[in-house]
Amino acid sequence: MDTRHQRLLYLQARTPSPLSGIIGLTFIEPIKGYKPEIVATDPDWPYETVHDALVDGWQIVQFPHLQAPFDDRELDVVGYEFILQKMEVVADE
Amino acid sequence: MSExxxxxxxxVARFLVTGYHLVEPELPVGLNENIADQLDALATNPGDAITEAVPELCQVLEHPAVTGALSSLLGPDYEVQPHRHWHCKQPDSPHMNWHQDGLNNRDILLNRFLGLYYPTDVTPNMGPTIIVPGTQFRNAPTDRMATYTNIRGQVPLTVKAGTVAFTHYDLWHGTAANRSVHKRHMIKFLFRRTRENTAPTWNHEPEATNKPNDWNKKAQAEDANNILNFTNPIGVSQSDHYKERAIRRQNWDFLMGKQA
Structure with missing residues (x-):
């Protein structure tokens, strides 16, 4: 029987705006044993912005946290992280 | 030291901006192959004693192209620290996630960095080291990197045999999977400054350094001032770029021997 499973997409964007360009991208697929992988060849970049992913049917389930104290000198992680989901049918094995 | x-x-400016610099020393014929053969045959990892197990590695450290880069960035009295490590990425081993080494106690000034020596050619399917240029000033716990996979601007160190990659100690790095039938060898050395500069220790030309900002070339700039000002290796936001520029300038002045 086919059932709907949650696909996840982590996007690290340049700014907190959904229209912002993407610096990092990770798919988490609801497939047993699935592992995303850093690659030494040109990675596949299906989206240029967070908005591109929305157009493709992804939904934002978590916006970047902006409540942390602002520091105008220190640098920490790269980009602002959006977490998105798409519920799709995944064939049972 | 030969100039x-x-x-x-x-x-020097590009190293401050990107956090890495590649050197391809002209090593004696057969040296890389000799070292690779000895590493292939090692049954256990000797840890810091890798240079006793494979003494030919010292010839790499003594090559003038290597000592020249080290003197330029750490001063002529730099120290080769006793810690070194053989990283052998076995065939069929998976990728390694992004991380910074050590605790999150980062030194933004250029006082130490790594030298990564590769005795064989490294192809994309051999599990190359992958770095993210420009991330060396970030104080980011490795746990917080767990949701990152590929990052725009990441650079795989697919290099020629004999290459030494100097990488800032805090540069984000990981590896690809090794899907080849070959072991991918890398020897990591650690270098440290012992004395603060009172003057530049590289081939410094004052007139070439003080060029005005060129708003047309920006990232294609070839001079130190414009490289420090405009280069944005992974395209971070304006806020982060301003912070990076401030740290780069602080580093440049530090290397120029200017008092804070």
């Missing part, structure tokens, strides 16, 4: 092998202003 022939010292870095120039632009190379």
């Amino acid at each position: 022939q092998y010292l870095l120039n202003d632009a190379e």
Whole structure:
């Protein structure tokens, strides 16, 4: 029987705006044993912005946290992280 | 020290901006192969004693192209620290996630960095080291990197045999999977500054350093001032870029021997 499973997409964007360009991208697929992988060849970049992913049917389930104290000198992680989901049918094995 | 092998202003500026610099020393014929064969045959990892197990590695450290880069960036009295490590990425081993080494107690000034020596050619399917240029000033716990996979601007160190990659100690790095039938060898060395500069220790040309900002070339700039000002290796936001520029300038002044 086919059932709907949650696909996840982590996007690290340049700014907190959904229209912002993407610096990092990770798919988490609801497939047993699935592992995303850093690659030494040109990675596949299906989206240029967070908005591109929305157009493709992804939904934002978590916006970047902006409540942390602002520091105008220190640098920490790269980009602002959006977490998105798409519920799709995944064939049972 | 022969000036022939010292870095120039632009190379020093690019190291400060990107956090890495590649050197391809002309090593004696057969040296890389000899070292690779000995590493292939090692049954256990000797840890810091890798240079006793494979003494030919010292010839790499003594090559003038290597000592020239080290003197340029750490001063002529740099120290080769006793810690070194053989990283052998076995066939069929998976990728390694992004991380910074050590605790999150980062030094933004250029006081130490790594030298990664590769005795064989490294192809994309051999599990190359992958770095993210420009991330060396970030104080980011490795746990917080767990949701990152590929990052725009990441650079796989697919290099020629004999290459030494100097990488800032805090540069984000990981590896790809090794899907080849070959072991991918890398020997990591650690270098440290012992004395603060009172003057530049590279081939410095003051007139080439003080060029005005060129708003037309920006990232294509070839001179130190414009490299420090405009280069944005992974395209971070304006806020982060301003912070990076401030740290780069602080580093440049530190290397120029200017008092804070």
